[in-house]
Amino acid sequence: MENDLIPVIQTHDLRKIYKIGEVEVHALAGVSITINRGEVVAIMGPSGSGKSTLMNLLGCLDRPTSGRYILDGEEVSELDDDQLAGIRNRKVGFVFQSFNLLSRSTALANVELPMRYAGVSKERVQRAAAALKSVGLADRMNHKPTELSGGQQQRVAIARALVNHPAILMADEPTGNLDSKSGKEIMDLLLSLNKESGTTLIIVTHDPTIAAQTQRIIHLKDGLVEEDIK
Amino acid sequence: MNLGQAIIEALESLNSNKLRSSLTILGIVIGVGAVIAMLAVGNGAQNTITGSISGIGSNLLFVMSGNSNQELTNIEPLTMDDANAMLDQFQAPSVEDVAPVVNGEVTVTSGSESTATFVYGVTTSYESVRNYHVTEGSFITEDQVLGKASVVLLGPDVAKALFDRTEGLVGETVRIEGQPFKVIGVLESKGGSAFVSQDDVVIVPITTSQARLTRRSNDRIDLIFVQSISADALSQASEEIAQILRTRHRTKVGEDDFTILSQQDFVETAKTITNVMTIFLGGIAGISLLVGGIGIMNIMLVSVTERTREIGLRKALGARKKDIMIQFLTESSLLSLFGGVIGIGLGWLISFIVGRIALSSGTPLNPVVGLDAILLATIFSTAVGLFFGLYPANRAANLEPVEALRYE
Known part of the structure; x- marks a missing residue:
């Protein structure tokens, strides 16, 4: 594929320093990575290695203390809160360990939510329905999260993450709250969606079997890239 | 969104x-x-x-002796002649009618029943100026005023207090301050009021009141109700009667020894x-x-x-x-x-x-x-x-x- 050569994520000396009282904690101590379009990447590392911080920065949930970050051709390290919200809305899809669905709303309404913030109104329902169909939940659209199994809830979350056609899909321990069977199904779904649509997939995990299914593993330790295996 | x-x-x-x-x-x-x-x-x-x-009557002015805004030494009281002077067509063209009043507090008794109430000594014009109606009997006549007749009109509250009814009372006798008065009528109810008690009254001829109840000398009266020819003419009428009183009382400019209030003033207050x-x-x-x-x-x-x-x-x-x-x-x-x-x-x-x-x-x-x-x-x-x-x-x-x- 030609996509291989187009970088979707470029970071240069990305640093994040937290101040806890008098102590400065270097959660990220200078990370420079490039991820190309269509890649499937696992970010691994022990707790405290900075993988959550890296995910927050790559997902535009937070700003780096210093360094540059270019996402899909846009310099995002110095945008303000609302501009970052716009970037998250258009370019990033999130899948969380604990699903994070709105319990009061139906699956369909949950998937519609990112489009609401994007100001899409006309084709919203059709697009949400199509996204749910693509994750195999065409017959569960009007169920509330409490009426769905864990695997089904995570499918709704994936449909929600993809509905705005983001440049990258960030998955934070996507199988962490699931049994092994539905965990495998979710992984299969993520990988097949990557093949079909070419969406860049970044999985943060500490599970080696999950990481083994990806094309590239970035190991973090003490806020630095320890290993980058392709 | x-x-x-x-x-x-x-x-x-x-x-x-x-x-x-x-x-x-x-x-x-x-x-x-x-x-x-x-x-x-x-x-x-x-x-x-x-x-x-508003129920007191319409287009009314209230003329009282004294002036709360000024400290005056010799206040001339209002008299019947003052009231009559206001009826002058040429000096007071805006005045429709005038009703002088002498009032006081009295005890009215009938048999063993007794009630404290207000007595109004009035002339015949009081009926139209104050917009009073009788439910039975008739209002005080000119003859009764001239003859100082011992006749009385009962307010409905007084009638109820004394007789427990407001009908069939014409011809009864009540005692006001111990003196016998013949009932010639009962007033129509004007409804309750917070300020002016309009049903708890008895009305007698002004001359009778002066002579036998309130005992005022020199034709002294307490209050004059003046009705203007229209609502628009109210301030004009007020100015006209003020001028008449100033002339009659020989007051200096700005030292009026009387007060004129309009109904509007009361409403505003x-x-x-x-x-x-x-x-x-x-x-x-x-x-x-x-x-x-x-x-x-x-x-x-x-x-x-x-x-x-x-x-x-x-x-x-x-x-x-x-x-x-x-x-x-x-x-x-x-x-x-x-x-x-x-x-x-x-x-x-x-x-x-x-x-x-x-x-x-x-x-x-x-x-x-x-x-x-x-x-x-x-x-x-x-x-x-x-x-x-x-x-x-x-x-x-x-x-x-x-x-x-x-x-x-």
Whole structure:
């Protein structure tokens, strides 16, 4: 594929320093990575290695203390809160360990939510329905999260993450709250969606079997890239 | 996100916490209800009082001796001649009629019944000027005034107190200050009044009163009612009779020894008093609305804390500060708007009940729920919701997405 050569994520000396009282904690101590379009990447590392911080920065949930970050051709390290919200809305899809669905709303309404913030109104329902169909939940659209199994809830979350056609899909321990069977199904779904649509997939995990299914593993330790295996 | 969706989402959220939402709404309901009821009762009181002042007669001026604005040494009392001078067609063309009055407090008895009341000594013109009607018998005649006749008209309250009825009393005899008077008629009720007792009176010829009851010398009278030819001519008439009295009493300019009040003056005074009362009551009720607003703020803060993760998620999905603000402000405004609407109903009900209680206790107080009060309550309660929702909504909007998502 030609996509291989187009970088979707470029970071240069990305640093994040937290101040806890008098102590400065270097959660990220200078990370420079490039991820190309269509890649499937696992970010691994022990707790405290900075993988959550890296995910927050790559997902535009937070700003780096210093360094540059270019996402899909846009310099995002110095945008303000609302501009970052716009970037998250258009370019990033999130899948969380604990699903994070709105319990009061139906699956369909949950998937519609990112489009609401994007100001899409006309084709919203059709697009949400199509996204749910693509994750195999065409017959569960009007169920509330409490009426769905864990695997089904995570499918709704994936449909929600993809509905705005983001440049990258960030998955934070996507199988962490699931049994092994539905965990495998979710992984299969993520990988097949990557093949079909070419969406860049970044999985943060500490599970080696999950990481083994990806094309590239970035190991973090003490806020630095320890290993980058392709 | 447009407003319609925001409202639907807010309704869903409020609906998911029914008990909490309804208790919060209750605070506003009580506040708005109290404001509405108080304003309605205040309005009703004002209408009753101004109505009863209007009931005294129409296009009236009240002329009294003395002047509260000045310290005068020799005040000349008003006399019958003063009153008669005001009837001069050339000096006072705006005056329709004049009714001089001598009044006092007396005890009226009949058999073993006795009542303390006001006696008005009047001339024949009193009937038309004060707009009195008799339910039976007839008003005092010119002959009775000239002859100092011992005749009396009973006010309905006096008739009830003495005879327990207001009919078939013509020809009865009552004693005023021990002297016998023949009843020649009973006055029609003018309704209750806060200031001027209009039913608790007895009316006798002015000459009789001067000679035998109040014992005034020199034709002294207490009060002159002057009726102008029209409402527009009221101030003109006031100026004309002032001029007549100044000439007759030889007062210096600016040292009038008399006071002329118009009915309008009384109405204005009454309105001022009832307005102060209404504002006072409304203010107290407003405090409960304020407390309701604080209740909204409290519950919204709880709601923001509870939904920290939800807020984090929404931000992760691309919600801007404004979107979160609108979401929470819509919820708080809807809470108070519902409270306002129900509160208007409650206030209406309270006013209605107050009106009923007043009616059954004989005070014709009819509370009026005005459109302005409804509008005021709706706008004010929504504003309360917006204002007290602002802080929680702002707090929600300014949550850091990373922190919010991590919140347990």
